[in-house]
Amino acid sequence: MEDAPVLIAPSLLSADLLDLRSELEAIETADWAHIDVMDGHYVPNLTFGPAMVAAVRRQGDLAADVHLMVTNPDECVGLYLDAGADVVSFHMEAARHPHRIVSQIHAAGAKAAVALNPGTPVGALEALLGELDMVLVMSVDPGFGGQSFIPSTLGKLRDLRRLCERVGAAPLVEVDGGVGDVNAADIVAAGADVLVAGSSVFGRPDRAAAVERLRRAGYLGRTGRA
Structure with missing residues (x-):
């Protein structure tokens, strides 16, 4: 685990979506490009569709998350596949047949x-956990960027890790919302493997340096070594 x-x-x-090609080039040292699909119903905001996913896949080697x-x-999951x-992450709270969606993916x-979501306990996943490649823990209420990290998420991450150990599952754990280099070490120490970061990367003039700061902070959280 420490070496992962x-x-x-x-x-x-x-x-900056008017210059998406340059933005993707600027984060090419990252691992994934996180694409938030919002429909204006489940959350109030309205964002990207399948065309954005296709555009990201055509540009560079970043995986489309x-x-x-x-x-x-x-x-709609088939459109994005x-x-x-x-x-592909979907919300447990919105799915009618989550196992079927997982199988389709x-x-x-x-x-x-x-x-x-922040208000959903990790126990809701227990029956499905062994089928999952990843769990996405929202550390803000979904729908808008730029929100502050909810501190109780750290305890939720620890609860999720304990549940995974109990049922013998080993999904990646992704955290999304209010993540930056100031709290990334604590988030990783609590159990995260994947850090989603918006303004803490694209709000900095040097995107590559921002990615590297997050990576260093994540390494510190995982190993205890700067």
Whole structure:
């Protein structure tokens, strides 16, 4: 575990979309590009569709990490798989048949993840945990970028790790919301493997340096060594 890398997934919600090609080039040292899909119903904001996923996959080598914040993941997940998503997260709170969605994602050759809102306990995942490649723990209420990290998320991450150990599952754990180099070490120490960061990357003039700061902070959280 200590030797496993912490993955960095800059959120394109905070990028300059009029210059997407340059923004993707600026974060090419990251691991994934996080794509927030919001439908204006499950969350009040409205953002990206499958065309954005296809555009990211055409540009560079970053994996497309797609987060579906939609009321109908059962119906629309196939659109994002067809567009080339490498990782797909859907919300347990919105899914009618989560196991079926996970199976569909796996059949397409992608990684399957379930997202949990701040108010949803980790126990809601127990029956599905062994099927998942990743769990996305929301550390803000979904829908908007630039929110502050909810401190109780650290305890939730520890609870999730204990649950994984109890059921013998080993999914990656991704954290999204208010993540920056000032709290990344604590987040990783509590159990995170993947850090989603929006304004703490795209709000800095040097995107690559911002990615590296997050990576160093994640390494410190994992190993205790700067």
